[in-house]
Amino acid sequence: MQILEYVPNHLNYHDLYINQFGKEQCYPKHHQGPRARDYYLIHYIKSGKGIFEVNGKSYQLEAGQGFLICPDVNTFYQADEENPWYYYWVGFNGIQADSLLSQAKLCGVNNPIFEYNQDNQLFDYFEELIRLQQCKPIISELKGLGSLYSILSTLIHSIHHEEDIPSRMNTKLTYVKKVTQLINDNYAKKITISEIANRVGLDRSYLNSLFKSVYNKSIQEFLIQYRIRKACELLEKSNFSVSQVARFVGYEDPLQFSKTFKKVKGTSPKYYRLSLEMEEFDANI
DNA sequence: TTAATGCGGCTAATCATCAG
DNA sequence: CTGATGATTAGCCGCATTAA
Numbered sequence A: 001m002q003i004l005e006y007v008p009n010h011l012n013y014h015d016l017y018i019n020q021f022g023k024e025q026c027y028p029k030h031h032q033g034p035r036a037r038d039y040y041l042i043h044y045i046k047s048g049k050g051i052f053e054v055n056g057k058s059y060q061l062e063a064g065q066g067f068l069i070c071p072d073v074n075t076f077y078q079a080d081e082e083n084p085w086y087y088y089w090v091g092f093n094g095i096q097a098d099s100l101l102s103q104a105k106l107c108g109v110n111n112p113i114f115e116y117n118q119d120n121q122l123f124d125y126f127e128e129l130i131r132l133q134q135c136k137p138i139i140s141e142l143k144g145l146g147s148l149y150s151i152l153s154t155l156i157h158s159i160h161h162e163e164d165i166p167s168r169m170n171t172k173l174t175y176v177k178k179v180t181q182l183i184n185d186n187y188a189k190k191i192t193i194s195e196i197a198n199r200v201g202l203d204r205s206y207l208n209s210l211f212k213s214v215y216n217k218s219i220q221e222f223l224i225q226y227r228i229r230k231a232c233e234l235l236e237k238s239n240f241s242v243s244q245v246a247r248f249v250g251y252e253d254p255l256q257f258s259k260t261f262k263k264v265k266g267t268s269p270k271y272y273r274l275s276l277e278m279e280e281f282d283a284n285i
Numbered sequence B: 001t002t003a004a005t006g007c008g009g010c011t012a013a014t015c016a017t018c019a020g
Numbered sequence C: 001c002t003g004a005t006g007a008t009t010a011g012c013c014g015c016a017t018t019a020a
Helices: A097-103 A121-134 A137-163 A167-186 A193-200 A204-215 A219-237 A242-248 A254-265 A269-284
Strands: A017-025 A031-035 A040-047 A049-054 A057-062 A065-069 A075-079 A086-093 A113-115
Touching: A017 A121, A017 A137, A040 A049, A040 A097, A040 A121, A049 A065, A057 A065, A086 A121, A086 A137, A097 A137, A097 A204, A121 A137, A167 A193, A167 A204, A167 A219, A193 A204, A193 A219, A204 A219, A219 A242, A219 A254, A219 A269, A242 A254, A242 A269, A254 A269
Parallel strands: none
Antiparallel strands: A017 A086, A031 A075, A040 A065, A040 A086, A049 A057, A049 A075, A065 A113
């Protein structure tokens, strides 16, 4: 049995970051839960069998299949009595997590199951992830993230391959991509969702529903999270005042900015910067 | 107080089916 | 083959509710 865990502390990633990973040959009837976690967790079965239960549904799974656990969702899973499973897992979170997963057609409640058995690629990526434990922390975090992106892209690719990318999905994605591009270009200015919809050339309400079907969040939510992420970068890497940072990420009112920041990050911008400085100070002792 | 969201209803276009 | 008919889908609109 080999279980590896780590908590990233060298990098401060918001887009995507790994919480833990590992592999295990389970004992018969070995189980986890029922419980919930505060990150996404993917299991991929190398051999054997087991069951996975979520939302009142029970899935019998075997080698080549896997399941996704979403944050704050109660789940239970158990290895088979005669042929217990051997699985890999990776736990992760970040702003990109749910959009990447939904592009892989994975959803913790409605569709938590995936299947990939055309080759050993997924196993290789998981093995790679586990081997990185021997590297220097900064290297293993960066490369680990690379492995995670590889795992997710393999899942997304296999889905698209199967479906041969229906043209409908394609046009939907181009609209959605236009939105993220516009946000990327204009987050520092005052921009409304209606304006974005006008620029894309679709009805505001309709565009929002398209966007939500891809990202699982409204355009507004995406914009706010994007702005706060940029603000975090500025707070970390510059000496600009909180008011200046607010203006740089498109907030005219610094008070409004602080309020929103606290709502998203759970802490005020000032304290966020302070606690980063403290961490750095501690590390240097 | 303004802007954003979500939802149901509506239209028009496209697609599928099938009898004549 | 063709035209009638019904089902689906893309997209818009208006309104009540919610959030910034």
